Amino acid sequence: MQFHHHGYVSGDPRVQPPAGVGINRPADLPDEVDVLIVGSGPAGMLTAAQLSQFPGVTTRIVERRGGRLAIGQADGIQARSVETFQAFGFAERIIAEAYRITEMAFWKPDPADPSRISRAARTLDDETGISEFPHLIVNQARVLDYFAEYMANAPTRMSPDYGYEFRGLTVTGEGDYPVTVTLLHTAGPNEGQERTVRARYVVGADGARSKVRASIGCTLAGDQANHAWGVMDTLAVTDFPDIRMKCAIQSGTGGSILLIPREGGHLFRMYVDLGEVSQDDNGAVRSTTIEEIIGKANEILHPYTLDVRDVAWHSVYEVGHRLTDRFDDVLPEERGTRTPRVFITGDACHTHSAKAGQGMNVSMQDGFNLGWKLGHVLEGRSPESLLSTYSAERQVVAKNLIDFDKEWSTLMAKKPEEFENPSELEDFYVRTSEFPFGFMTKYAPSMLIAAPAHQDLATGFPIGKRFKSAPVVRVCDANPVHLGHQATADGRWRIYVFADAATPRTGQQGTASSVAEFAAWIADAPDSPLAATPSGVDQDAWFDVKVVYQQDHTGVDIGAVPAAFKPQVGPFHLTYLEKVYATDPAADIFDVRGLSRDGVVVVVRPDQYVANVLPLTATAELAEFFAPLLSSRTRDGVWT
Template sequence: MQFHHHGYVSGDPLIQPAAGVGINRPVELPNEVDVLIVGTGPAGMLAAAQLSQFPSVATRIVERRPARLAIGQADGIQTRTVETFQAFGFAERITAEAYRITETAFWKPDPADSSRIIRIARTQDDPADISEFPHLVVNQARVLDYFAEFMANSPTRMSPDYGFEFRSLSVSDEGEYPVTVTLVRTSGPHAGQERVVRAKYVVGADGARSKVRESIGCALAGDQANHAWGVMDVLAVTDFPDIRLKCAIQSGMGGSILLIPREGGHLFRMYVDLGEVEAQNKGAVRSTSVEEIIDKANAILHPYTLDVRNVAWHSVYEVGHRLTDRFDDVLPEQRGTRIPRVFITGDACHTHSAKAGQGMNVSMQDGFNLAWKLGHVLEGRSPESLLSTYSAERQVVAKNLIDFDKEWSTLMARKPEEFENPSELEDFYVRTAEFPAGFMTEYAPSMLVATAKHQCLAPAFTIGKRFKSAPVVRVADANRVHLGHHAKADGRWRIYVFADSAPHSADSPTERFANWITNSPDSPLAATPSGADPDAWFDVKVIYQQDHTGVDINAVPEVFKPQVGPFRLTDYEKVYATDPTEDIFELRGLNRGGLIVIVRPDQYVANILPLTATTELAAFFAPVLRPRVETRVFNE
């Protein structure tokens, strides 16, 4: 963590000084805002947290509930999401309180007595070492708390506006605030009163029954399988030996259970198979009592017993897989003729079963994808055309998720005797581990993602996929760190320069590139507003092939040691060397001649280029950046 560059900080360094709209932030919801987010679910809260890092952008997030969520329905935190939490600064803290999944047990009927279940397999949760981050289980409400803390400590001092329900909106072609939103107060002395807010952009994060979605003429389309599940979070006493392991349990007596231990050492969740449901009789299954769910769980667990002492939460649902054809208010025939003004995220645009543990995770990535783009457009960094990439990128991701979840939920509901291969369920779980971990998202070429022309320079940094971190050694202090862990959710692009084998010679590709990116009018750094820190929009780092003792810090080009803050202090934390025990060049197959890896603010690889390809680098950023503007700079 870096601080003190604006003067000595004697308090909590996580609390950033107020700046921009965070100075004298109105307590009451104002009449006009830049971005209005509807709903404080995972997608909405992450989007708000990201936008809280843009001091000049007035963002408000409204919620119909009168206060914070007390207990959330979602609980699975995939490793890609923990990686995202790292960017927001709370991965270690939430990991400490969460349940960590390291192994999954599979239970099936005993061949000698099908009325009994036996454990038939154990699988590691991450056998291929996909990520250095853990797979966690923690209440959704706690995740939202962490994002609320982050935005409250941000320069904009953001906090949710509770007690406002979305009613309708209209979009005009004119005016600075073209979206008119009608809200109604749901609590307090003014409950029932309407309130009108005008916005430049609106984000609908208001769930599967989204009124924002309805207001822009979108509808969820897809199938709803006639198969019901009861889900409950309980405290219980049991002789089932794997009660603190994630388990997929199939019973010979009929039915299945997906068991998910919860945080705190005692609570656990059970998804209990309630069987097929007649289409004309859905109301009956939805009224299934928690006592009936417990009885069904005991039947599936035989010969083991489950004595439930407390039920924290329960529900009944049917598996549904639905998706909207667009994630914004631009109709297909309007593409290219107008910019989107209203966006939908999370369950508002894609629904599926909870058993793949993807709902909260994919929703948060929706918010991450959209929010930095809104920030860049509203701050004048990028043209409005950037916003059209949100729907194009995330709709494909949601479609892939639904296809995966259909297969997984179908396998979970299948009876043991219906499998051709007895190990089919656990084989599928292991074979597809990278998808539910959140690492199969791969954005197609666009204005934000280059083609794979130079992919061979860095095979493991797949263009369009998230940047896969690796250990390096920080030269200045000899600390071993993970390179990707220093990419914060601050809205900046990352430019990683992997140096050639002789970087300090005057005519080396690394030196020539450093000179170009510092001085050329075609350099993306030239778009940085005058008066801002030189790394305000672009975080440029260098990784040398030598170990840290072989790097002369004084010979490192100044672009990798920018002077920041009002005292123009040197930032030494952008210069790295290889870790002799885990050489990043070898781990990621990097070309020893040197290369550039460009990473988006949401941690996805956007381009890979040779050190000499400055013309291509300039061409890549040309449509993404507006020419230099005298943007107001808010110093900490």
């Protein structure tokens, strides 16, 4: 963590100095904002947290509740989300308080007595080592708390504006603030009064019944619900031996339970199968009482018993899989003629069952995808065309999620005798684990994702997929670190330079090598992406350029490393040495990630997805890739 570059810091280094709109930030919601986010759920809060790192952007997030969420419905945190939390600086703390899933147990009717259940199998949660991050269970409310803390400590000093309900919006397309939003005070001295706010952009993160979605003419389409589940967070005394283990339980009577232990010990969640829902039910199943849910759970668990002592929360829901036709306000016939002004994220775009543990996770990635793009456009880094990529990228991900969840929830609802293979459920869980972990997303070629012309140079970093970290050793202090963990959610592009075999030695700075020639180009060439960085900011303000050498750290002379990898930062122009890495002898990243020993450049987006892979000599291709993504501005700030 870098924090002394502006002078000595004696307090909490997570609290960044206020800057831009964070200096004298108004307590009351302004009449005009750059971005208005509606809804403080996971998608909305991550979008806001990302935008909190852009001091020149006025972002406000409104929420109809009068204060923070106390009890959230979502609780499953997949490894990709923990990886994202790492970028926002709170992965270690949330891991410490969460429940960690390491195994899953599968219970089925006892072959000797089908009226009883018995444990049929156990599977490791991450059998193939997909991620270095764990699979967690922690209440959604705590996730929101961490994002709120991050926003409050950010340069913009952002915090949610509670007590505002979204009523409607109009996109006028006129002036600097072309979206007019009507809000209703739901709390405080002005309760019941309407309020109008004008915005450049609006983000609807207001859930499955999204009014923002309705205001831009989007509708959810898909399968009708036909199966109901009762869900409860409970404290109970039981003789069921795997009560602190994630379990899929199928009884001889046909009923099923998905058991999820919760953080803090004792508390656990049960999704209890309530069976098929008739077409003429008209929502009657939703009136199922907690006593009936507990009774059904005891039937399924036989011969074990469940003595419920307290219920923290419960609900009844019907499984439905729905997806919107678009994630922004641009109609199909308008594509290419204008850019979006209104976006929807999370449950406003896609709904599905809760049993795959994907809702909160995919919603947060919606916000991560959109947040930095809005920041780049509003700060003048990128053209508005960048915003059209949000809907194109995330709708495909949501469709894949719904297809996966349909299969998983169908398997969970099957009766034991309906399975062709007795191990079908656990086999599916293991076989598809990369998807629920959040690592199957692969963005298609676009202005943000290059064609895989040079993919063979870095087979372990597939273009379009998230950058998968690996161990390296930081040269300046010999510390072993994970390379990907050094990337924070600060809105910067990452350019990872994996060096050729040449060894940097003092007195050999002029020695020809591909990495030295690349460093000279990226530092000084007029077509280098770094040339777009405005004057008056740090050299690495827009692009974080790192180098990884093939030697171990003792074989790299940091004094001979090109200046491009040691930028000067802060008002004192201090030399930043922590961008220079060497291989870890225990896990050589060149071997682990299939990197060419001739050297390779891996370009990674601010939301951690690999955008391009190039040889060190392909500087013209790198310049061509970034050209449409950067506004035409030179180092002195002059527009060309």
